[in-house]
Amino acid sequence: MNILKMLKHSRIIISCIIGVLIGVCVSLLIKKYSSLYIQSQVGFEINPLEIFSILINVFLAIYITRNLSKLNDLEKTEKELIIGYIKDYKSEFSNKINKLLEQGNFESPITNSNFKILRTRISSILNLATEHNFIIKSDETVVDINKKITEIWEFFTDAPKKVNPKSPNSVKVDIERINLEKTTRIETSTVELEKLLFQLIIKINKK
Numbered sequence: 485m486n487i488l489k490m491l492k493h494s495r496i497i498i499s500c501i502i503g504v505l506i507g508v509c510v511s512l513l514i515k516k517y518s519s520l521y522i523q524s525q526v527g528f529e530i531n532p533l534e535i536f537s538i539l540i541n542v543f544l545a546i547y548i549t550r551n552l553s554k555l556n557d558l559e560k561t562e563k564e565l566i567i568g569y570i571k572d573y574k575s576e577f578s579n580k581i582n583k584l585l586e587q588g589n590f591e592s593p594i595t596n597s598n599f600k601i602l603r604t605r606i607s608s609i610l611n612l613a614t615e616h617n618f619i620i621k622s623d624e625t626v627v628d629i630n631k632k633i634t635e636i637w638e639f640f641t642d643a644p645k646k647v648n649p650k651s652p653n654s655v656k657v658d659i660e661r662i663n664l665e666k667t668t669r670i671e672t673s674t675v676e677l678e679k680l681l682f683q684l685i686i687k688i689n690k691k
Contacts (some may be wrong), residue, residue, distance in 0.1 A: 573681070
């Protein structure tokens with residue numbers, strides 16, 4: 485994370501170094517090649533080129549500070565957008581899961597379609613966060629998020645079909661028991677996913 489942070493602010497560091505070097509070089513050149521000064525009757529000396537050098541340094545300091553401020557504002561905006569996407573995804577995921585659980589028949593084309601959308605969307609969000617150096621793909625939280633979504637999807641696809649009214653009572657009881665267990669696991673894993681998304685938001689905010 486520290487390496488990414490240094491790379492992210494490399495332009496800022498380079499700008500500061502260049503600004504300082506320019507100021508130092510100008511000061512050295514002025515001192516080396518100029519002997520101009522103004523001397524008053526009371527012995528007070530003012531070298532106008534020294535003042536000019538100081539003004540250049542002040543200008544560079546202001547210029548760099550303004551650029552830093554713009555970069556910080558841009559970074560803050562990018563961070564807020566990505567965090568907003570994560571929060572929206574969290575709500576979308578929870579809503580879709582609740583609707584799938586309500587339908588009873590877990591393994592269905594609708595289930596697969598919804599998970600395809602959910603997995604594509606989180607992949608896009610994570611890629612954005614990676615491109616802007618807020619996270620890295622190998623980050624433990626990122627890996628766990630993808631694993632948890634796959635785990636929830638497998639709970640759905642591995643569940644038995646909806647209970648058939650014509651099935652024997654023993655079969656109905658078994659299917660209902662298994663579906664109840666799957667539902668509990670899905671809901672538990674969904675809560676765990678929400679925690680992981682919250683951890684991801686915290687990590688992005690710390691950048």
